[in-house]
Amino acid sequence: xxxxxxxxxxxxxxxxxxxxxxxxxxxxxxxxxxxxxxxxxxxxxxxxxxxxxxxxxxxxxxxxxxxxxxxxxxxxxxxxxxxxxxxxxxxxxxxxxxxxxxxxxxxxxxxxxxxxxxxxxxxxxxxxxxxxxxxxxxxxxxxxxxxxxxxxxxxxxxxxxxxxxxxxxxxxxxxxxxxxxxxxxxxxxxxxxxxxxxxxxxxxxxxxxxxxxxxxxxxxxxxxxxxxxxxxxxxxxxxxxxxxxxxxxxxxxxxxxxxxxxxxxxxxxxxxxxxxxxxxxxxxxxxxxxxxxxxxxxxxxxxxxxxxxxxxxxxxxxxxxxxxxxxxxxxxxxxxxxxxxxxxxxxxxxxxxxxxxxxxxxxxxxxxxxxxxxxxxxxxxxxxxxxxxxxxxxxxxxxxxxx
Ligand SMILES: [Zn+2]
Numbered sequence: 001x002x003x004x005x006x007x008x009x010x011x012x013x014x015x016x017x018x019x020x021x022x023x024x025x026x027x028x029x030x031x032x033x034x035x036x037x038x039x040x041x042x043x044x045x046x047x048x049x050x051x052x053x054x055x056x057x058x059x060x061x062x063x064x065x066x067x068x069x070x071x072x073x074x075x076x077x078x079x080x081x082x083x084x085x086x087x088x089x090x091x092x093x094x095x096x097x098x099x100x101x102x103x104x105x106x107x108x109x110x111x112x113x114x115x116x117x118x119x120x121x122x123x124x125x126x127x128x129x130x131x132x133x134x135x136x137x138x139x140x141x142x143x144x145x146x147x148x149x150x151x152x153x154x155x156x157x158x159x160x161x162x163x164x165x166x167x168x169x170x171x172x173x174x175x176x177x178x179x180x181x182x183x184x185x186x187x188x189x190x191x192x193x194x195x196x197x198x199x200x201x202x203x204x205x206x207x208x209x210x211x212x213x214x215x216x217x218x219x220x221x222x223x224x225x226x227x228x229x230x231x232x233x234x235x236x237x238x239x240x241x242x243x244x245x246x247x248x249x250x251x252x253x254x255x256x257x258x259x260x261x262x263x264x265x266x267x268x269x270x271x272x273x274x275x276x277x278x279x280x281x282x283x284x285x286x287x288x289x290x291x292x293x294x295x296x297x298x299x300x301x302x303x304x305x306x307x308x309x310x311x312x313x314x315x316x317x318x319x320x321x322x323x324x325x326x327x328x329x330x331x332x333x334x335x336x337x338x339x340x341x342x343x344x345x346x347x348x349x350x351x352x353x354x355x356x357x358x359x360x361x362x363x364x365x366x367x368x369x370x371x372x373x374x375x376x377x378x379x380x381x382x383x384x385x386x387x388x389x390x391x392x393x394x395x396x397x398x399x400x401x402x403x
Contacts, residue, residue, distance in 0.1 A: 001023070001034065001065070001069035002067070002069065003069060004036075004037065004068065004069055004070040005038075006200075007037055007038060008040075008202050009165070009187055012099055012203050013205060015039070015089065015092055016087065016089050016090070017037070017038070017039045017087070018085060018088075019088060020035065020036045020085050020086075021034070021080055021084045022035065023082060024081060029063070029073050030060070030075070032072065032073055033054060033057075034069060034072070035054075035070070035086075035088070038062075038088065040052065040059060040062045040070065040072060040090060041062065041098070041202050042062040042064040042070050043061075043062065043063055043064075044064060044200065045199065046105075046122070046125055046201075047098055047101075047125045047201045048098065048125060049061055049062035049063065050091060050094065050095055051094055052091045053088070054072060054074055054087075055079055055087060056079045057076040057080055059072045059073070059074055059088075096232075097234065098201075099202050099209070099210075100204065100210050100211060100231045100232030100234070101230075101232070102125060102203060103161060103203045103207070103209070103210045104151070104155075104213045104229065104232070105120075105123050105125075105130060105231075106191060106197055106199070107151045107207065108151045108213055108215075108229060109123075109134075109195075110151075110177055110194055110195035110197075111147040111150035111151040112134050112136070112227075114147075115146040115150055116143055116146075116147070118134040119177075120133070121133045121134065121135060121224060128230075128234070129216055129228050129230050129234070130230070131229070132227050132229070133221055133225070134224060134227060136224065136225040137223065147215075148213065151213045152212065152213055154191065154194055154207050155207045155211065155212070155213060158208035159191055159193070159194065159206065160192045160205070161190065161191050161204055161205060161206060161207060162192070164190060165186075165187055166185070166186055167184070167185060167186070168180075168183065168186065171188060174188060174196050176188065177195055178198065186198050187199065189203050191207060211232030211236070212235040212236070213235070214231070214239075215227055215228070216238065246260065249264070282317075282320075286317075286321050287324055289324075290321060290324035290328055293306045294306060294325060294328055294329060300401045302330060303329075303330040303331050303332065303350065303353055304329065304332075305334065305400055305401065306334070307333075307334040307393050307396075308334075308335055308393075309337070309338060309343075309390055310337040310338070311338060311339070312337070312339050313337040314337070315337055315344040318335050318337050318344070318346050319348075322346045322347075323348060323378075325348070326348045326351075326377075329350070331349070332348070332350075332357075333347070334347055334400070335347075336389050338386050340386065341384065341386070342370070342382055342384050342386065343382055343385070343389035344380070344382035345361055345368075345379075345381055345389075347361045347380075347396065348377065348379075349376075349377050349378075355400060357374060357375070357376060357377060357378060357379040358373050358375060358379045360399060361374060361379035361380070361381050361396075362379075363395075363396070363399075364393070364396050365381040365382065365383050365392075367388050368384065368385045368392055369383045370382050370385075
């Protein structure tokens with residue numbers, strides 16, 4: 001197949017064209033149509049394809065093979081036959097969006113060269129944002145801001161963007177930002193008095209059409225810096241999103257939009273110190289509760305047996321309480337906490353005693369229809385038979401006395 005002449009090469013604003021079908025066939029990507037010329041951009045150079053219509057059929061994908069033949073993947077291809085003349089219409093919104101992002105990339109790439117000599121190594125035009133990978137080891141906010149300022153100044157000046165179709169010799173005389181990947185005839189995109197780049201993509205006619213160029217974020221990527229950016233309509237959509245988020249956060253504080261970072265930081269700090277204070281108070285409360293429980297418990301020889309069933313208390317808290325009890329004086333703590341679904345048991349003993357809590361707890365858990373175990377001095381478990389938990393604790397207390 002021959003290379004397909006690309007109408008967008010001369011004029012990216014051409015959105016409607018006439019062409020003759022020279023081939024129509026099925027492929028693994030779907031029904032494909034080849035035309036004698038096309039204004040549809042095929043995926044390549046970091047830029048996704050155009051979509052649109054060919055006669056009655058929808059163009060859902062466009063790709064180019066190594067020979068330069070462009071294939072239009074269409075739905076409803078039954079209406080297209082070889083030899084037929086068709087009208088192609090490019091989806092305007094998607095084309096404009098891609099033109100804004102791609103043209104913005106040329107300008108941002110040159111802006112980074114001017115701000116810090118950082119060359120662009122790759123470009124990706126994504127569905128929501130785009131990225132360039134630039135030769136920059138240590139990015140700073142000031143540097144990124146400087147490049148962004150240079151780029152937007154070029155937009156605000158509404159400079160012409162021109163297409164030059166030149167041969168290699170002519171190209172060699174132009175101040176190209178990067179070497180051409182193609183031989184022979186080379187297409188060069190000029191941003192007046194700013195940037196010259198060999199490129200096959202679709203571009204704006206003037207920089208004003210690109211709209212705002214905004215850097216969203218940056219990250220290190222393979223010894224380079226990956227810069228995420230949005231242009232034009234995407235920059236407006238992203239600003240709205242960011243503004244809505246900031247306003248929503250500010251409303252929670254009944255504050256001005258831009259004062260929230262300090263307010264949020266203060267809240268986080270306060271929550272941290274409150275958490276520590278709660279931990280300290282809980283510790284004090286546990287010590288007091290342990291003393292009180294020990295005071296009200298029966299002696300069995302030279303140790304005390306403390307038992308209790310709590311409602312809906314966190315098992316972690318019950319475990320701390322058990323530890324406090326057995327640390328204070330020679331004792332065995334047989335504690336449980338229950339809710340509608342399950343009962344949890346924590347058995348503990350002082351280190352001076354010899355009873356096996358693991359064994360005792362395993363037997364109690366059996367009554368609850370569950371399982372559990374642990375070490376001789378501390379064991380934990382539970383089961384679903386909530387109604388038997390008091391009985392299980394009483395039983396364990398009896399066994400302890402007998403031992
Ligand atoms: Zn380009």
